[in-house]
Amino acid sequence: MAAPDTNPDVSALAAAPGLEDWHLDLRAQGTRREEAVGHLHALLLRAARFEVFRRRGSLPQLSSAELDELAHDAAGDAAISVLRRLGDFRGESSFRTWAYKFALLEASVKVRRRAWRDREVTLEPERWEDVAYAGPGPDDDAETAALHEAVREGIRTALTPKQRQVLVAVVLEGVPIDVLAERLGSNRNALYKMLHDARRRLRAHVAASGYLEET
Amino acid sequence: MTGRDLDPALLRLLGTDEPEIDCDECFAKLDRYVELELAGAPADTHIPGLRAHLVGCPACAEEHESLRALLELDSVS
Numbered sequence: 009m010a011a012p013d014t015n016p017d018v019s020a021l022a023a024a025p026g027l028e029d030w031h032l033d034l035r036a037q038g039t040r041r042e043e044a045v046g047h048l049h050a051l052l053l054r055a056a057r058f059e060v061f062r063r064r065g066s067l068p069q070l071s072s073a074e075l076d077e078l079a080h081d082a083a084g085d086a087a088i089s090v091l092r093r094l095g096d097f098r099g100e101s102s103f104r105t106w107a108y109k110f111a112l113l114e115a116s117v118k119v120r121r122r123a124w125r126d127r128e129v130t131l132e133p134e135r136w137e138d139v140a141y142a143g144p145g146p147d148d149d150a151e152t153a154a155l156h157e158a159v160r161e162g163i164r165t166a167l168t169p170k171q172r173q174v175l176v177a178v179v180l181e182g183v184p185i186d187v188l189a190e191r192l193g194s195n196r197n198a199l200y201k202m203l204h205d206a207r208r209r210l211r212a213h214v215a216a217s218g219y220l221e222e223t
Numbered sequence: 224m225t226g227r228d229l230d231p232a233l234l235r236l237l238g239t240d241e242p243e244i245d246c247d248e249c250f251a252k253l254d255r256y257v258e259l260e261l262a263g264a265p266a267d268t269h270i271p272g273l274r275a276h277l278v279g280c281p282a283c284a285e286e287h288e289s290l291r292a293l294l295e296l297d298s299v300s
Contacts, residue, residue, distance in 0.1 A: 058296070062292070096251075102258070106254045108290060108293055112290055112293070113250065156233075184281070185246075185281070185282045201245060203279075204245075210237055211238065
């Protein structure tokens with residue numbers, strides 16, 4: 009992976025230097041720090057509200073006040089993360105953009121978990137054939153039908169039970185990876201690595217069956 | 224048939240064999256990637272593997288869309 013390089017191309021996007029200097033006061037003491045923390049919180053709340061209201065369609069049961077409460081919770085958690093990780097900010101983007109991503113992450117995870125709070129997730133890997141894998145349709149040709157059968161066989165035989173569980177939940181059932189991570193006591197990154205390995209095994213199985221060229 | 228020819232449902236199952244970064248690295252680099260995109264710079268050249276990750280990870284893809292949309296909103300307000 010290439011090392012990060014400096015990027016003069018984004019200068020037009022960043023606010024004027026003086027307008028972004030406030031974040032340096034997050035490392036100060038006393039009143040200056042309090043003012044900077046207040047500024048940070050306002051910034052994070054803006055991003056969290058943006059994300060929560062953008063995804064409100066997945067939470068039709070919540071009122072505007074409840075959505076706003078969710079945004080406040082996300083902004084509070086994001087502020088803790090930002091202050092804890094100030095040393096990670098290298099100036100490769102504007103501070104505003106860097107801080108925004110923490111609020112968007114916290115808000116999007118909270119929205120997904122809230123939306124799935126009362127929904128069942130198929131965690132038994134052997135139940136995968138019950139879920140919605142449509143397979144070939146009536147208009148598919150013989151090659152496509154054989155490809156789908158190779159995929160089904162690969163899911164059945166080439167994956168470990170854990171890989172099958174994650175692949176089926178995330179891809180076939182559409183369970184958000186954060187929701188699955190919470191229910192399995194894991195985290196997004198670990199589950200994504202498992203999903204990535206499952207896909208690689210499945211591709212290798214399908215390629216060995218002669219229905220997919222590895223590029 | 225190659226990975227690029229697959230229908231979307233099969234592509235979600237099989238993914239691609241393009242090199243990709245993981246969720247943690249995606250989060251670490253997302254702010255710079257989106258600023259590069261919005262500046263019209265070659266984000267995928269500067270940060271290889273992030274685009275492939277967004278194709279494979281719906282959660283990171285949502286957060287990428289949101290960060291981009293929020294910055295676009297800021298730029299007009």
